[in-house]
Amino acid sequence: MAPGQIAGLSLRNRILMAPMGDALANSDGTVSDRQLDYYEARARGGAALIIVGSVAVAYPGGAFSADQTALHTDEHIAGIAELALRVQRHGARLALQLTHGGPQSLYAIETGNPLLMPAPPTYKGPDRISRTLSPQEQFAMSAPFQQPTSRVDIHIATEEELFLAIEAFAAAAERAKRAGVDGVEIHGGHGYLLDSFRSPSTNTRDDEWGGTRDKRDRLLLETIRSVRSRVGAHYPMWCRFNSVEHHREPHETIEDALYLATNLIEAGVDALHVSAYSDPSIATGITDAHTPHKPGALLAAAAAVRAHIKEAVPIITVGNLDDELAENALATGAADFVAMGRRLLADPELPNKLRDGIPDQVRPCIYQYRCIGNIFLNTHVACIANPLTAREGEAAPELSTSLSTQNPERILIIGAGPAGLDAAWRLASRGHFVTVQDAATRLGGRLALAALADEHLSKMLNYLIGQVSRSNAELRLGRPASAPDLEGFDRVVLATGADWSRPDIPG
Known part of the structure; x- marks a missing residue:
């Protein structure tokens, strides 16, 4: 529970709310009252930094759904500013994870916009996960393809479009700063646009944006430099990226991640958020998923990045961390901050309870994946262990x-x-x-x-x-x-x- 710092951003402890898409925004991407209540509950509960996940920089073209938080226009600043005030009044700080969905932008399909990709996709056919979906899940997942406006337009990104995407990130970061947000995270992982260019599996280009590791990394690094130039030298900005890809060949490796980490620091990031990615399109089944089920699965990757960069910038680790694993990661120096997602859905008061020495009173995450499962039902975040999650403002006084x-x-x-x-x-x-x-x-x-x-x-x-x-x-x-x-x-x-x-x- 010791205080920490990312660039000039002072944080009251080392627990961050991990960025997670919530699908709680209004239908135009503006911040909703429900979101204000949802994030304020986690700020009140003691988290040092609230990271709002998947904030669209290109909406609707680079978005996953209509109710994804967006910051592509000045009209979206007011809601973000109100969210910053609601979080900060409890002593927490607010960051936005800026994202372009790229190949995963289902709302682009629903609204008839091009689906931006680095290269023509390859499909390996239905997998076991698809065959386990319920009829309700299948219907919900097919909804973006069934609207009157739906159009599947797979578009190989031109250089002009890539520079427009870079500008979208920089403009959104500047809006975040104007809104009073304390920092931004650039999402460079998980198969979205920036990562789709990093992966040798999806980026098979042979121009200036692909063909070698440096060229595959170019889009992410150009984005980081552009954001840094726009927000200034002292505004906190960091990057989330994959330490490894699972279920892909060829794939991003830990060696690629270490190489990228050095270049990210040179490009101007103030911290590194070490994650990983498992391609859902070719998974062999739910029980074969890598990171969600294994406690501390990403700690070794965080430690490897720490050893590689020394003390250049803080390391954020994530991924099924219980109290002992989190404390050990901090104590050994493998990481400087621990990001918790599902555990803060189950109990927003977790940090306060740890501070007060009552860990046995923390409502546990039971890993039944209603939070993730709701993605397949095309609806907002929820928690089977905590019925008040995303309903904080609706709770009866009793x-x-x-x-x-x-x-x-x-x-x-x-x-x-x-x-x-x-x-x-x-x-x-x-x-x-x-x-x-x-x-x-x-x-x-x-x-x-x-x-x-x-x-x-x-x-x-x-x-x-x-x-x-x-x-x-x-x-x-x-x-x-x-x-x-x-x-x-x-x-x-x-x-x-x-x-x-x-x-x-x-x-």
């Missing part, structure tokens, strides 16, 4: 744990599964007199059964039980609810869960 009720009531909660336990400690923390009743003799409902096979669900179960045990809620276990049990209560919460179902398969 769900607030920071306000004490002026009218305490006697409340009976029927059901000691996750919904009942969560309601119990929340209501009790507000000063209500809560009783939880369940026919079972143990807490957790069906979550207790699932937790036997999944360590992340086990952490959630332990968290909920711990929260209830720290409250004044009364437990009545092994006692089915009946009409007489309701007497004397002001309210009853039915939290018995959904019906159990199983397929009608013999055997």
Whole structure:
């Protein structure tokens, strides 16, 4: 929790909110009230730096969806400025991750704009992931291709268009600075425009923008130089880039990343955000994904970059970091900052709880990927572990744990599964007199059964039980609810869960 610094930007601790696309913006890319609440909750929760993910510099042509945050015109500055104020008033700082979707700009297809690519794409056919999608997911993913305005126009970028893209990044960075944003991150990874030129798999050009490593890196480095020139020498600016590509041949390697890191520093970045990329178009299946499932999967790459550049600029690491891994990365010098994404979706108060020495009260991420799964449903970010994520402004007062009720009531909660336990400690923390009743003799409902096979669900179960045990809620276990049990209560919460179902398969 020690303070840190990126260029002249002082940060209160080493925890950053990792950039994640949220699909919470208004339909014209302006900042929405929902976004203001969403990011303010993470700033209030103690993160040092909030990085807004995937801010489109070329909208709609370089965007993924209509509700992607954009900063391609001056009309978008006001919303960004309000977001900066909402974040900064809690002692946090705000950065924008500037992005051009390039080959992944589905909104370009939906709006009939060209899909900018470095070279003609190669398709390897449907993969196992495609065959596991539900009909709902398949329909949502096909939506950009089915609008009256839809047009698939695969366009190999000309030099003039590349300079226009570079200018779009520089102009957006200047707008961010004018809006009072504390810094910008240039997204140079994950298969988007700048990275599509870096990858030898997608960039098969033989002109001044491809053919050698230096030429493939040119678009990213020209962008960095242009942004630096536009925002000035002292405005914090850094780059996120791949340390390696998975599921591609040929692919970006760690040697390529080290070479790039040196050149990025020379071009003017103030920090390096070390990530990785796994091409979803040729993945062999969900269980074969590389980085999302392995704790600390990118720490070795961050350490390699650190060893290569020495102390030239700070290193940001990311990727399934628990407290121990994060602390070790900082202690060993492998990284200077840790970016957390999914964990801050599950619990915006995580940094404050670590600061206060109560890590057992952090609501855990259970890695069920509703946050990522919503991408396939063409909808906004959400969290299966935290129903208030992206709904912070809609929460009923009863769900607030920071306000004490002026009218305490006697409340009976029927059901000691996750919904009942969560309601119990929340209501009790507000000063209500809560009783939880369940026919079972143990807490957790069906979550207790699932937790036997999944360590992340086990952490959630332990968290909920711990929260209830720290409250004044009364437990009545092994006692089915009946009409007489309701007497004397002001309210009853039915939290018995959904019906159990199983397929009608013999055997």
